[in-house]
Amino acid sequence: RKEVEQDPGPFNVPEGATVAFNCTYSNSASQSFFWYRQDCRKEPKLLMSVYSSGNEDGRFTAQLNRASQYISLLIRDSKLSDSATYLCAEGKSGNTPLVFGKGTRLSVIA
Amino acid sequence: SQTIHQWPATLVQPVGSPLSLECTVEGTSNPNLYWYRQAAGRGLQLLFYSVGIGQISSEVPQNLSASRPQDRQFILSSKKLLLSDSGFYLCAWGQGPEAFFGQGTRLTVV
Numbered sequence: 267r268k269e270v271e272q273d274p275g276p277f278n279v280p281e282g283a284t285v286a287f288n289c290t291y292s293n294s295a296s297q298s299f300f301w302y303r304q305d306c307r308k309e310p311k312l313l314m315s316v317y318s319s320g321n322e323d324g325r326f327t328a329q330l331n332r333a334s335q336y337i338s339l340l341i342r343d344s345k346l347s348d349s350a351t352y353l354c355a356e357g358k359s360g361n362t363p364l365v366f367g368k369g370t371r372l373s374v375i376a
Numbered sequence: 377s378q379t380i381h382q383w384p385a386t387l388v389q390p391v392g393s394p395l396s397l398e399c400t401v402e403g404t405s406n407p408n409l410y411w412y413r414q415a416a417g418r419g420l421q422l423l424f425y426s427v428g429i430g431q432i433s434s435e436v437p438q439n440l441s442a443s444r445p446q447d448r449q450f451i452l453s454s455k456k457l458l459l460s461d462s463g464f465y466l467c468a469w470g471q472g473p474e475a476f477f478g479q480g481t482r483l484t485v486v
């Protein structure tokens with residue numbers, strides 16, 4: 267049973283485009299959600315936390331839909347430097363490890 | 377500020393050889409510590425986690441083991457490596473639901 271699912275992509279978008287990824291989770295008791303960014307052959311880095319109704323940070327907006335059990339990441343005005351793999355993660359409580367999706371690959375094209 | 381150190385960055389080991397990967401965290405005390413593995417084309421798989429010295433939870437039965445001899449030190453070991461142990465090994469720490477990753481060790485078993 268897969269707990270966190272993501273479309274693997276790749277999403278190929280032109281510079282300046284808006285792109286959105288979804289991530290579904292299966293445990294309705296999950297409390298916290300995150301988006302990580304992973305560059306090729308590097309470690310994942312925390313991009314955004316998603317608590318309650320969502321979060322916005324510059325060009326990035328993360329939303330949580332508890333009724334449908336998914337979170338989303340919206341990137342506006344895409345930059346070449348946004349090209350990476352985006353991983354979503356869910357957590358059940360403070361001391362339990364995060365469960366990660368396999369990631370969605372984004373390529374922003376000039 | 378907190379930092380996490382993981383070494384070596386890359387490692388090539390023959391089948392049947394032992395393994396020891398070390399991870400240390402600075403700038404915090406009593407962190408939760410995690411070992412994840414990311415195989416080629418696959419997601420992050422949790423291997424072990426620890427909420428305190430000497431306390432290890434194993435998520436996936438296999439020929440790997442982990443130890444936490446000190447508060448901020450987490451070691452991943454194997455007595456005899458298998459070809460299937462190849463992958464990208466990531467140590468992470470956290471004190472809330474989120475996790476922060478070290479640079480990772482890319483292990484190739486030949």
